[in-house]
Amino acid sequence: MSGENERDRKSGGTSFTGEDGWWRRPFSVFQTNLQEIDATMDVEQTLDRIEAQGATTWLINTGGISSFYPTDLPYQTRNPFLADRPSGDLIGDAVAAAKRRGIKVLSRLDFSKVSPRIAKEHPEWLFVSPKGEPQIYNTLYSTCPNRDYYQNRSLDILDEVIDRYPIDGFFFNWFDFSEMDYSRVYHGVCSCNVCRERFATYSGGKELPDGPGRPNYAQWLSFANDLVTTLCAKISDHISARRPDAALVLKRGAPIVYYEANNAFGREPWHHNTSENVGAHMTGLPEISLLVNSVSFIDMPYRMSGEQPEMFAQYLLQAIARGGNPSTYIMGAPGRIPYANLPVAGQIQCFHRNHHEIYRGLRPASNIALVRPDPVRRAEPGYAQSVSEFRGLFSGLTERNLPFDVVAVECISKIAEEGRLSQFQMIILPDLGQVGSDTASALDAYVAAGGNVVLTGGSAITDEGEGELATGPAIMRAGNVLTGSDLWSTFVTDAEQTQSDAFCFAPRMVAVYGTYANYVWKPRAEKMGRLAPQAPFGPPEKCYGHILSDHPAAVRLINGGSVTQFPWTIGHTYREFGTTEIRDFFLDCVADLATPTVTAELPDQVEIVVGRSDAGLVIHLINQSGMRTRSVGPHLPISGGVLRIKDGVGPARLLKSDKEIEGQTEDGALVLELPELGLYEVVVLPEAAQ
Template sequence: MMRLWWQDPFRMFQTNLREIDAGLDVESVLDYLEEFGADTWLLSVGGILSNYPTDLEFQTRNPYLAERPSGDLVGDAVKAAARRGIRVMGRMDFSKIDHRRAEAHPDWCFVGPSGARQVYNGLTSVCPSGDYYQVKLFEVLDEVLDRYPLDGFFCNWMSFNEVDYSRVYHGVCHCVACQERYDGALPDDRDAPGYADWLRFSKDVLADLTGRIRDHLAARRPEAPLVLGDQADIVFHEANNAVGRRLWHHRTSESVSAAKTFRPTVPVLTNSVGFVDMPYRMASEDPHHFAQYLVQAIARGANPSTYIMGTPATTPYTCLEVAGQLTRFHRDHVDVYRELVPAAQTLLVRPVHSRAEFEGLYLSLLQRHVPFDVLPEERLGEADLSRYRTVVLPDVGPVDLGAYAGRVVATGTSSVLPIRQLARYETEAEVRSLHLEGGVPVFGTFDVFEAPPDAEVAVRALSRAPYGPPEKCHGHVPLDHPGMVKQGNVVLFPWTIGRAYREVGLSVHRDLFADQVGGAVETDLPEQVEIVVGRSAAGYVVHLLNRSGDADQRFAPPVRIGPARLRVPDGVREVRALVAQERLPVDDGWVQVPEIELFDVLVCV
């Protein structure tokens, strides 16, 4: 079978064009991309505006194409890029249509529960259930493919638009197509009964549409992949910031890991946003923040991409310097990133709910140098768990691990042992003053149960006692309620130990949990260095990410760390440190890691 281009590492640069950018200097942009280290250009092609002379009645030609002698930006870009060996992918956006088409085709449009359309800056949102997506989208793809040998397609904002650009919530679509497709009465909003069923319906509609687009492209131009959700040829993740959103410093790494763990050989594209937030598209992201997008992406095996508004000449963001440095690093070490797949022996399941529990366990493993992969809970039945020594279940409730026979470390409500629950403490008042032996405080929820008779019980609970005034602070009596139970290869913490660490930050919680997981890399590196392991065509690959710059709602400049010792896997004869550009002697299974600034990569053979 022919190897397709996107199955090898690549580096993308996206120019998200405004209509006034249609006259851009193609050669100048390509000069910039080559210097930047990119080999793929994501160019705005069609949908809301067509940057080529479309003949389809329901499409709108960009009026600024008149500034080009050819009248065709896409044609000019494809020809010029081909001369340089740069691929061009088409960005399509079918989420909105202009007023004239909305009036002519009301059946294409989003209709809110009140009957109102969703109009933003003169454009009307359309619904994926309607014929604009279901039929007309394919006519646009055919017109583009008939004219240009594009190297792939990305469909922006292909979703049921409950929320607009201003984060205004409009509810569930009630258009004619949705009413015909949906079995039953449509809910009005996320608080209505039946909303969970509608979510499944909407995901099914989008999954079906994604599959049809993918099949259509494969039939027309097999070498042109679809970049979209986790069922597309290339999985898309947008690394971005947002005003008012709590910063989770590990969002990019988590998202890439979730995709690569589910389907290790399917490429992931991390499109890193160069601006701060959609309302502030002319404001550059902080360079230290932006660097984390790309470093976390490549460490987990994703292809790096940088996304700007306009062109490099019109929006020279300050973060582009470090973006170019990291993109060129990926280019210069393509042999290391070819076929890079996860190699951790610990799996951390990402629950549908219990986000704080997940994040606390995530931080615990990272800081204790336990390499791990992330898998969404909903993918448990589809992934191969057999390669993992340990599976961690963060408060997931009832769960089926199939034939998995390895070690399980579960927390909270995760049902993995045959126990009889006696009570559950789940409010702040119910757990306040609750301790375990050794002075371990309990936060979140705590389940009281009867352990199996052959189970090993540890860190039992102490009865609650007054906590004020000091004269009355006594009376914590030992109880039979276990804070940890071991039976066979299963360890259960019947309380939210991860949430406790996330919200309070006591190392006693982190260490109590991580000691039961095991599998830490032996090193004297501090907890601020994240260790990510993988295997590629080049060998065993260890990314060392300096997280000392993780700060409140930002990334500060990291503090240099090291040198330090690190044990490598048995049988490793040679280690290269790619950033330091050094060969590291292996001495009785140990190497001396050079000083780490932002990151380093060890290749072990």
């Protein structure tokens, strides 16, 4: 990836942020994802529902696959049901009615597919599979982002809408390469002549891959990401030039970045997905607004089956807690399809709307950072284990009520350049592998200035086995990495183990799973704990023989600040086994590296998110006691909770309970005894505004 493209990715792909745009203030969205038959919908009734849901913005289908206005462009398809509407123009009616109420309108466009007529007239616009075939789904032909329809005709469509209606912004659906269709059938990467030529130029002459698992696919993902990001910036600049008061909403390269909170059958559940993604965006790209569009149905093949209300509540709460703008997404005109999540969604979105002064400028304010693996590397070996490591550590921090912020690894050097890395006392890198020279330099400077870095697994180790951090304790890897069954029945301990020669062990003996690597350590490095290498684990009569080695559980090197390295995947181990002993072994080892601003006496099932806005210190408490394996059920009320805010000054406002409490000062901390915690609470300390 070129340096220019890497900078684009870190900055969101565009220099346009619209500091004075309406989207830089808190807003809330309601999306009606329309079917063709909704062309006759009652816009006034719809706006009544939108206002009741607490939304300030309406996202509505406008054009692309089907135009809900009387388009005159030959490469658009008018919705045939517009003929049954008295005005013949749903968008004109919707925009006029919304403007009368002060509701903003976002137009949804979809350039991913065209009708058979357009496909026949312009076969050069189409996706071509590795077998040379088009991709056809429900009569529609998929298009290629490299071709003229995406690259230029999309601008013509935008111009037609801009010329006719005072739209406040645009959202492009499925703005990417169509490797897979709605039925999850994989068609491969687009193999049209333009894609082949441009990938060859990008990669230095390499052959275009067929799909995942093929040579060069990881590089193709980077190619596709860069191409779409560049196109996003081009379109965003076009909209800005034509209508500066309108924004573009896309997954990258736009003034408003879009994240979809959703569920899917067959996918491993991760109930903190929204918190993770919103957190990574807000630490890395706080200058770009984030829209979190939460899906009201359980999955695309089941659009009339509503999401569990408590699950949906987590989407919205995790979004607003970390600074995202909430959105509820339904199919069709409101009331035509039953969605049980809408009452709780309305309550949360009304809460957000009623407290815009609290959420304006809300930014991350924790002093612990957990670094997320780069999703662009998802085709590379080891990525799945990195994600598991990240999620295990995420869960451990959350369960111990330790507030932390998520940082995207690809944004570390940007955050450092902006002087914001010093916000953190501790930065945790979970088995990320090679991080690159820019990130390594930023972390070295951070450590030299007194910061603390924690590495687990193979973080900041090159593919050849060298340590990337000059401030790190490892010089190089020694020997092969232990993994799989070679690591079974392996343990680490932090106890003295005075009777280990007799195979009698004191607590803690902590399981090691995933990977463990030996390193050549720098002379000044301090070793912590010891490894008990593999011994027989079956049958029971032969299960003994563990002899403690000199290999460590962790190693620390102090260089102004410090770098602590766990040469094994302790987060992955915790995610696999889930024992408190594993979690606490890690957190106890790093406990002296950061002093959280907020601590609590609360159950494991409460997520604490600390932010700061012009209104003061903002603390979200999210009750996650209802979490199930695949969903979220009703929460349990939690009594007797206590918050301690370092250097805090009362009184504190409890927004959900509508109370004000003074608290008391103990050892330099403001101590708040909380009332019964329901689904959530938001604690604001106005005196901490500065």
